Amino acid sequence: FHVTGVQTCALPIWLDLILSRKKSWEIRDAQTKQRGKIHLALSGAGGRIVGQCHITDSFAIDEGKLGKNFSKHRIKDLALITYRRPHVWVLSKARRHKKPFAYSHPQGAIKWVKL
Numbered sequence: 046f047h048v049t050g051v052q053t054c055a056l057p058i059w060l061d062l063i064l065s066r067k068k069s070w071e072i073r074d075a076q077t078k079q080r081g082k083i084h085l086a087l088s089g090a091g092g093r094i095v096g097q098c099h100i101t102d103s104f105a106i107d108e109g110k111l112g113k114n115f116s117k118h119r120i121k122d123l124a125l126i127t128y129r130r131p132h133v134w135v136l137s138k139a140r141r142h143k144k145p146f147a148y149s150h151p152q153g154a155i156k157w158v159k160l
Contacts, residue, residue, distance in 0.1 A: 051084045051094060051148060058085050062119050064096045064141040070117040071134040072126055076103040082138075086148065093147040098139035106133050 052071075060067035063085065077100060084094045111123055111131065118133070120126065 051086050057087060059119075060085060060095065063098060063136060063139050065095050066139050068117070069117045069136050070114065071136055072106075072111070072118055072120065072128075073132050073134055074128040074130075075086055076132045077134055078103070084146070085139075094142065094148055096139065096141040098136045100134055101137050102133075102135040104133055104135075107139065 059068065059071075063071070078099070079100050080102075082097055082099050085096045085098060086092070086094045102148070108123060108126075111118065111120070
C-alpha cells in the first residue's frame with residue numbers, strides 16, 4: 046500500500062472518535078505540512094495500523110475558538126490542552142481498516158513514522 050506516514054494517537058478514545066467520524070480536528074502542539082492520506086496507529090499497541098484518514102489543513106487556534114468548536118475536537122476539558130500555541134490538524138475521510146496492518150514503530154517516534 047502507498048503511504049507517507051503514520052500518525053500515532055495517545056488514547057484509544059481519540060482514535061475511536063476519529064475513525065467513527067465524530068472528531069474531525071486533532072489538536073497538536075504544532076502545525077503539519079502533511080496533506081493527504083495518512084494511516085492511524087494506536088500508541089503503545091504493538092505496531093498496529095488500525096485505520097486511515099486525510100489531513101486537509103492545519104492552523105493555529107486560540108482557546109476561544111476551541112471552546113466554540115467542541116463538536117470538531119471533542120475535548121470536554123480544555124485545561125487538558127497544555128500546548129503554548131495549539132494547532133488544529135483538519136481530518137477527513139476517516140475509516141477503520143477491517144484488518145489491522147502491522148508496522149515497525151521506531152523507539153522515540155511520536156508523530157510520524159515512515160513506512
